[in-house]
Amino acid sequence: MLSTRLLVNGLMLLGTAAAGNCSPSSHPKPCVPDTTYNSSVLRWEWSPNPGPLSNGDVGKYLRVSSGVDIWYTTMGPAHSKHTPVLILHGGIGNSNQMYNQANMLAETRLVILQDTRGQGRSPYENFTGFHYDDFTRDAIELLDHLEIPRVSVLGWSDGAITGLDLAMNYTSRIDRVFAHGANNQADMSNPGTNDPIINSESGSLESDHSTNGTTYSTKADKKRKRDGCKSYDCEGLSPLPDRCDAMSDGVSYMWSTEPTWGPEAMAKIKCPVWIVDGDHDGAIERNQPDAMAAWIPYAGQLILPQVGHPALLEDPTFFNFAVKYFMDMSYDGVYPMY
Ligand SMILES: *[C@@H]1O[C@H](CO)[C@@H](O)[C@H](O)[C@H]1NC(C)=O
Ligand SMILES: *[C@@H]1O[C@H](CO)[C@@H](O)[C@H](O)[C@H]1NC(C)=O
Ligand SMILES: *[C@@H]1O[C@H](CO)[C@@H](O)[C@H](O)[C@H]1NC(C)=O
Numbered sequence: 204m205l206s207t208r209l210l211v212n213g214l215m216l217l218g219t220a221a222a223g224n225c226s227p228s229s230h231p232k233p234c235v236p237d238t239t240y241n242s243s244v245l246r247w248e249w250s251p252n253p254g255p256l257s258n259g260d261v262g263k264y265l266r267v268s269s270g271v272d273i274w275y276t277t278m279g280p281a282h283s284k285h286t287p288v289l290i291l292h293g294g295i296g297n298s299n300q301m302y303n304q305a306n307m308l309a310e311t312r313l314v315i316l317q318d319t320r321g322q323g324r325s326p327y328e329n330f331t332g333f334h335y336d337d338f339t340r341d342a343i344e345l346l347d348h349l350e351i352p353r354v355s356v357l358g359w360s361d362g363a364i365t366g367l368d369l370a371m372n373y374t375s376r377i378d379r380v381f382a383h384g385a386n387n388q389a390d391m392s393n394p395g396t397n398d399p400i401i402n403s404e405s406g407s408l409e410s411d412h413s414t415n416g417t418t419y420s421t422k423a424d425k426k427r428k429r430d431g432c433k434s435y436d437c438e439g440l441s442p443l444p445d446r447c448d449a450m451s452d453g454v455s456y457m458w459s460t461e462p463t464w465g466p467e468a469m470a471k472i473k474c475p476v477w478i479v480d481g482d483h484d485g486a487i488e489r490n491q492p493d494a495m496a497a498w499i500p501y502a503g504q505l506i507l508p509q510v511g512h513p514a515l516l517e518d519p520t521f522f523n524f525a526v527k528y529f530m531d532m533s534y535d536g537v538y539p540m541y
């Protein structure tokens with residue numbers, strides 16, 4: 204399920220998707236990935252279904268040292284001239300959200316995906332409370348288990364935040380990070396009016412972007428609809444579907460309290476980073492990517508046109524081009540300018 208974060212009067216609210224009309228206990232509706240954009244719908248209000256990984260969604264479990272089981276899978280050639288890519292999905296999601304990027308990258312290089320602890324196929328048991336630092340340590344344990352010394356990271360939303368956490372704290376393990384739809388402060392009014400680009404009182408523009416909007420509106424995601432496809436949500440994937448509501452509550456609580464990173468944290472990042480966001484992302488205030496792109500040394504910023512928080516599902520052609528361009532850029536390891 205794709206849920207959205209909406210900042211209303213400083214409170215983080217969880218916008219839950221419309222309830223589906225199919226349930227795993229009766230007749231699960233097969234999840235048909237949406238591949239054709241219908242231009243009668245605004246692209247940033249479209250919420251396409253996830254789809255299958257090209258390896259048939261076959262994965263394994265790793266029990267990390269804290270006793271938590273993490274589902275993971277690897278795809279693509281084990282040996283290639285490219286650095287392997289670790290793909291990290293968004294909150295209350297699963298690896299299939301990233302299928303367009305995983306399938307493309309796996310044509311030429313090793314790709315590793317994990318379902319974040321408690322989410323997707325990873326059961327919510329043997330821990331309480333969700334924290335980005337735990338997601339980060341889980342990812343390192345997975346890479347250790349797979350004996351992969353160094354990866355590039357592609358992350359969406361919570362996965363992008365985890366990618367930045369990795370880059371801050373495991374410098375030698377992370378080659379570069381493509382961070383789409385991340386925030387650095389749970390309270391996105393911070394850094395607020397200091398935003399170098401959107402210098403309005405609320406830290407965002409309330410434009411009517413259906414007619415004149417070029418950028419962010421907090422209203423963007425409210426019109427989203429889901430078709431109730433269950434194949435690729437927690438209820439459809441988790442070994443413990445009864446825990447999906449508790450997981451959703453736990454992740455939402457995390458969103459209200461983490462992360463709380465300022466310039467000092469961002470300055471710890473030494474690898475090449477692109478801070479990426481949709482120009483109509485209704486979940487992330489524009490001040491967040493602007494601040495991170497300003498604070499991470501040598502970071503690049505990419506604002507994708509006419510897409511929202513799920514840009515990677517809404518416009519995979521453009522998104523995949525950007526991912527591949529970034530991943531394939533040469534970098535001499537000295538100056539993160541390339
Ligand atoms: C596009 O969406 C509109 C409005 O929902 C619908 O009437 C139309 O049939 C759709 N077109 C296609 C090709 O699916
Ligand atoms: C995980 O939790 C389950 C259910 O409470 C329990 O049976 C199992 O022993 C726990 N596993 C570990 C490794 O602690
Ligand atoms: C990574 O660094 C940040 C900023 O110093 C810190 O808040 C966080 O706890 C660190 N995470 C891990 C997993 O060590």
Ligand SMILES: *[C@@H]1O[C@H](CO)[C@@H](O)[C@H](O)[C@H]1NC(C)=O
Nearest residue numbers: 409410411412413414415416
């Ligand atoms: C954008 O459109 C809205 C409503 O159509 C209008 O009120 C507003 O002034 C416009 N903003 C700009 C910057 O043109």
